[in-house]
Amino acid sequence: MKYIQWTIMDDDNFDLIVIGGSANGSQAAYIAAKNKLNVAIIEEHDFIGLPEHCSGLFSYSGLNQLNSMPPDDIIFNKNIYGANIVSPNGKIFSVRKSDPHAIVCDRAAFDKFLLNRAKDEGAKVYQPYKAMKAKRSNNMIYLDIRSKKGDTISLSSPLVISGEGIRGSIANQLGLTPPPKNKFVNAAQFYMDDLNEINQEMVEVYQTQKYAPDFFAWIIPMTNTTAKIGLGTSRKSAAKELEMVIKEHEILKNRCKGSDITRVTAGRIPITGPIKKTYADNLMLVGDVAGQTKPTTGGGVVLGGLAGQIAGQIAVQCKLKNRYDSNFLKIYQKKWKKEMYSNLKRMLLVRNYMNNLSDFDVNILFNKLENKGIIQDIENLGHIDNQGVIVKKFMRTLSLYPFYFRTSFKLLKSFF
CATH class of the missing domain: 3.50.50.60 (FAD/NAD(P)-binding domain)
Structure with a gap:
């Protein structure tokens, strides 16, 4: 020895x-x-x-709180207003702030x-x-x-x-x-050029247990033709799952048609x-x-x-x-x-709950979220770094109670 x-x-x-x-x-x-x-x-x-183990998407308020705003030459996109969240059946739920909410930068x-x-x-x-x-x-x-x-x-x-x-x-x-x-997900991210129909003001989040069990896939735009496209999964090979979702998912397939992968990053995400x-x-x-x-x-x-x-x-x-x-x-x-x-x-509760929901459950939840008042609550209270506030609001939203009751066993599992 x-x-x-x-x-x-x-x-x-x-x-x-x-x-x-x-x-x-x-x-x-x-x-x-x-x-x-x-x-x-x-x-x-x-x-x-x-x-690189991170998407480089940071809120203005978080960076200002840390007094850590990066210089302009390492920022790809200064104007992220919100997110388009896509259900398993393709329904899009949009949350948009009135002013830019986040930046995308070179994480390294x-x-x-x-x-x-x-x-x-x-x-x-x-x-x-x-x-x-x-x-x-x-x-x-x-x-x-x-x-x-x-x-x-x-x-x-x-x-x-x-x-x-x-x-x-x-x-x-x-x-x-x-x-x-055992409480991590594997992640892969592709830097891609020559993409189609990219809204450079909105992140896209894809909820799909089929391709990204226990997490989600994402598009983080750098310009209107370039983006970081990634996926987290409890399965072993995140890169293979990402290749598959790009080829098979109807929206992502159209976004990526004729595009090029210029860089690949991978890592593990603690949840x-x-x-x-x-x-x-x-x-x-x-x-x-x-x-x-x-x-x-x-x-x-x-x-x-x-x-x-x-x-x-x-x-x-x-x-x-x-x-x-x-x-x-x-x-x-x-x-x-x-x-x-x-x-x-509160965010851990949401993660555990979402992991317990099937794609069928998530499709029903998205239908419930179309309520105009709920969308306004998310736009007013939702925040990249302080998601617990909107979670607390959701738990008290009466119109969602029938869904919670229908998935009550899965909700209870989220606490343990």
């Missing part, structure tokens, strides 16, 4: 180590470094943001923008280095990181913020339990909802590893980024008070839960 020798040098000792240099980790590092903490960021990939470039912002504040980036082993001793975390060439460096800090993603290896080693691995505990002695978890992603859509840049900024603020307080114990760090969980917990739990 090979043992790692933990040797500590002054240059390798930091006030804070952040694992993961993408959006959520960089938000934490930026806040801490801006407040003069000595911060190290560990990023395992050669190029930040690659492989967005991650680079956030990482560079943290670097500009003084954070030191180890790239490409992977966090391998961690141990806790004498109120310190000792972290072994390894480059692709096999070089090993040992770092130390009284505090680690882990934004390591769904793998959760370091979280496990330090006593926290990441999201269960677990938040984990029970996101802090321990000398440790906070942010983003996917904490379950801070929307179970309805898998998006986590805004909510995970907000949690990252909260963690960065707590790191500053830890330094000021010289407190790194779990009794002090529990304030992190209290703060992020206040911001998003009820929202995440």
Whole structure:
């Protein structure tokens, strides 16, 4: 058995180590470094943001809340007004805001923008280095990181913020339990050119258990002829399912006729909802590893980024008070839960409920949603990042009660 020798040098000792240099980790590092903490960021990939795991669809309000609006040169589309949601039988349910609600950007470039912002504040980036082993001793975390060439460096800090993603290896080693691995969907996304009849102001969402069980397919327009077309599924091969739905689904088939695939991305989307505990002695978890992603859509840049900024603020307080114990760090969980917990739990209920519905059930639900008052409620209250508000409204909408009663067993299953 090979043992790692933990040797500590002054240059390798930091006030804070952040694992993961993408959006959520960089938000934490930026806040801490801006407040003069000595911060190290560990990023395992050669190029930040690659492989790409996200659609790059972000709300204006979310980006403004994070003070993280990307520069114009990495934005594909500034004018997303809403979504056309397509039922299994092809009925289209449109929700449109009066003003642009979201942007579509280059996700890899967005991650680079956030990482560079943290670097500009003084954070030191180890790239490409992977966090391998961690141990806790004498109120310190000792972290072994390894480059692709096999070089090993040992770092130390009284505090680690882990934004390591769904793998959760370091979280496990330090006593926290990441999201269960059976609560993910596999996703694939094609960048496509020369598409037909693309409305560049509206995202398209396709609800179909036939092609995308336990999730959905999507079109996210970049221009009126280019888009990101993707699919999430509980089946193993998302790319094959995406190829199939493009060939067979009547609307998607027409959209993609004569088009070209210019890039393929793939990944896993967590739909677990938040984990029970996101802090321990000398440790906070942010983003996917904490379950801070929307179970309805898998998006986590805004909510995970907000949690990252909260963690960065707590790191500053830890330094000021010289407190790194779990009794002090529990304030992190209290703060992020206040911001998003009820929202995440309501979205998890919706995800579980939709996963239990058949395509036949969804077709009936879409007929119910044609009620003009319901559409107005969604347009007035609906929000990409705060979907829990409209969920709460739906649960109190009397006209939907017959549908809830008809699917009551499936609704009850959603709570467990």
